[in-house]
Amino acid sequence: MAQPRSSSSSAAAHAAAAIGPGSRVRGRVTGDGDLTVHGRLEGEVQLRGSLFIDEGAHVEANVDADALRVGGTLEGNVSVAGDVTILSGARVRGDVRGASIALHEGGELDGRLDSEFTLPRELGGGGEGGDDNHKKPARR
Amino acid sequence: MASTVIGAGITIEGEVSSDEEVVVQGTIRGKLEAREAVTIEAGGTVEADITAGPLSVAGNVTGNITSSDRVDLQAGARVVGNVKATRITIADGAQFKGNVDMDV
Numbered sequence: 001m002a003q004p005r006s007s008s009s010s011a012a013a014h015a016a017a018a019i020g021p022g023s024r025v026r027g028r029v030t031g032d033g034d035l036t037v038h039g040r041l042e043g044e045v046q047l048r049g050s051l052f053i054d055e056g057a058h059v060e061a062n063v064d065a066d067a068l069r070v071g072g073t074l075e076g077n078v079s080v081a082g083d084v085t086i087l088s089g090a091r092v093r094g095d096v097r098g099a100s101i102a103l104h105e106g107g108e109l110d111g112r113l114d115s116e117f118t119l120p121r122e123l124g125g126g127g128e129g130g131d132d133n134h135k136k137p138a139r140r
Numbered sequence: 141m142a143s144t145v146i147g148a149g150i151t152i153e154g155e156v157s158s159d160e161e162v163v164v165q166g167t168i169r170g171k172l173e174a175r176e177a178v179t180i181e182a183g184g185t186v187e188a189d190i191t192a193g194p195l196s197v198a199g200n201v202t203g204n205i206t207s208s209d210r211v212d213l214q215a216g217a218r219v220v221g222n223v224k225a226t227r228i229t230i231a232d233g234a235q236f237k238g239n240v241d242m243d244v
Contacts, residue, residue: 017147020160027154027170033147043154 021056029061037072050082055089068098070107077111148183162192164199182216195225197234204238 019025023039034049037057045051045059050067053059057072067082070090077094078084084098088106097114143160146152150166157173164172164184171188172178178192184199194209197217205211207225215233224241 016145017150017166018143018145020143020158022159023144023162024157025152025154026156027152030151030153031147031166032149035147035150039144039158049149 019057053090055087062094146184180217189221 017033018036019039019041021038025039025041025043027043028046029035029041029043030046032048034052035045035047036052036054037059038054040058042060045061045063045065047065049065050069051063051065053068053070053072053074055071059073060075062076063074063078063080065080067084068078068080069085069087070092071087073091075093078092078096078098080098082099084096084101086092086101086103086107086109088104091108093110095112095114096109099115101113101115103109144158144162146162146164146166146168148165151169152167153169155171155173156162156168159175161176162172162174162178164178164180164186167185167187169187172186172190172192174192177194177196178190180186180195180197180199180201182198186200187202189203190201190205192205192207195205195207196212196214197219198214199217201217201219202221204221205219205223205225207223209225210227210229211223211225213219213228213230213234213236215231217231217234217236219234219236220238222239222241224243226242228240228242230236
């Protein structure tokens with residue numbers, strides 16, 4: 001059984017927000033705090049907090065959040081103020097906009113990347129390579 | 141593991157269906173269908189018809205409740221709607237407006 005928690009807006013209460021593997025949500029999800037999806041979500045997500053889409057999870061929604069990590073499947077356009085991480089094994093279909101975008105080896109992306117970055121010197125930019133190497137400006 | 145937790149800051153407008161335990165600390169508007177236990181904690185709000193296994197309410201519910209098991213309205217709970225369940229408890233301090241159908 002779940003322990004009764006205080007309904008204060010503590011970090012612990014926020015961190016606990018999750019849609020379990022046996023759950024399905026259809027509609028609009030909004031709010032403050034982090035959310036983890038293990039199950040299915042169809043609709044729209046607007047979150048002041050980070051969204052984690054776990055391995056095996058399936059999300060069909062446009063996502064607006066502070067940060068996003070995808071290990072499962074995401075179909076929808078993404079607009080994130082902070083970092084987007086597409087993990088190995090993840091599948092993302094849609095346009096992705098974020099302050100920084102990391103696509104791990106084995107992660108799939110079908111869509112456009114929209115992120116401000118500086119090209120490394122070798123590619124004709126004046127930038128400082130290194131940190132930008134994981135950002136793929138490519139369009140697939 | 142508490143499988144599905146709608147956190148305190150989260151609002152869902154739509155439909156939630158689940159094969160596992162659901163804890164509501166935030167807000168659900170629309171419809172809530174769960175096969176297992178549902179807990180609506182103090183501060184949690186559900187404006188929806190609820191179908192569930194055992195249901196425990198310490199927050200706000202506006203909507204009709206159907207439980208395959210028991211319904212516990214705890215102190216501080218505020219429920220407006222009809223309740224259909226095999227067993228029901230209404231604690232001292234719980235507010236309830238609606239009908240009870242215990243299928244006798």
